[in-house]
Amino acid sequence: MGLLRRFVIAVSEFLLLDKFGRNVLNFFVGMGESSMILYSTAKNVRYVHKDRRLILEQMVIVGINSIPLVVITSIFTGMVSAVQAGYQLEDFGSPTQFLGSSTTRAITIELGPVLTGLVIAGRFGASIAAEIGTMRVTEQIDALETMAIDPIRYLATPRIFAGIVMMPLLTIFADAIAISGSMFIGYTTMDVAPQAFLASVQRFMVLRDLVSGLLKALLFGASTALIGCYVGFSTEGGAEGVGVATIKAFVLSSAAILVNDYIVAAVLLT
């Protein structure tokens, strides 16, 4: 990875690029280096059995440990979407017929995956960057290399696998909690019985809604873990560098979530 970075510096010096030009060039180098991590991770599928303990550890960190935060985020998201939907459906008469489908579709397609993704970007993505970044600046990654252990296989692959597997599962869990919250508000404040709520869901919701939401979640999990790993491996400097890496990982992961969200929506829902 260092070679690419040096190549960029040489090219920018040769072309007398300004800061903007260098940043653009660095962006493409970053994309290239991330792709190399992803490629290596794909090749490391053959080590899944050997590294099952490492993968399980990361699955617990990203999945189980995130549950409290996901519960809080989802329940209030579901409740507020019911309040919003009820307010807008007033103009069309009774909310009974549409409350279930409108909130559930919004939750499964958009709110569930995106909000869970942002929570995971803050918790998991930033912590990956901080952990790997600290390992980089304290020579622990050099130590892995001198022990003939591939740092991408040992550090990045389990995190990326965990992100890919756990994000869709967390999203299903978040969707269920959010829909329950929405149903609760419909029943307690709008007299929409759970049976009517579910009948509305059954009538209007299609499988594509759920698939697009889960596909988004899978992409969010992969991109968050990949960005966290890439930023962590590229960390330079001491504690300050680790701090910068942590913020950078969160910002980039969040941006990637929004971009992926649009791409999946544009491809699957138009």
Next chain:
Amino acid sequence: MIEIIDLHKNFRNNKKVLDGVNLIIEPGKTTTIVGRSGCGKSVLLKHIVALLRPDRGKVLIEGENISEMTSQGLFETRKKMGLVFQNGALFDSLTVEENIGLGLREHTTMSDEEISSKVSRLLDMVGLPNIEKYKTSELSGGMRKRVSLARALAMDPEYVLYDEPTTGLDPIMSAIIDELIVRLATELKITSIVVTHDMKSVYKISDRVAMLHYGKVQFYGTAEELRHTNDPVVRQFIEGNVDGPIKPIHKDGR
């Protein structure tokens, strides 16, 4: 044998760190590399294990250029080497036992019991029995270095590289580490390369000494030859004199 041939390395802003280093590390001997802070000793060590790639020149390990090895070849070569980092570079998230046993777990088919027993033997060897379950945050500086040494020895390496093994330690702990290095070299016939500033250690452990100065090898010989050299640069360094040919800061910022 390790041969370093015409090794050049520049860093950012064209800062020249290695400027044509030529050095032969003889098998079974302990070679110490000395020189002022920032003269490129650790950089040289990192080239030997291919953590850094040279701008020019080569490092031959048993006749093979380490920079041109395939990743598989490099992994196999690194299995023959152990590096003791200046600050230990122990894995924070693992216990002492997991740190030392990681290489064995990754590269051998040893059972958990066999690994535990080997880890205990290594900890005994470095004088730290019964600390297997300690977290690395519970270790003092001297303990970290010794655990790092135990980790470097776990794969029974042919070469052990030490990056300032006694820096920051009290004189007694430094003497213990020096004795360990000598014992490993004599008992296990390990080829050792030690980067150090500590002249007391140099005389105690070295079969050969190389001094780096402005990116080149200024002196190469035995510890005895070092003691009696007339080279004014080397004399100033080993005697720690302020006045002499070595200026506090080189015009390049080195």
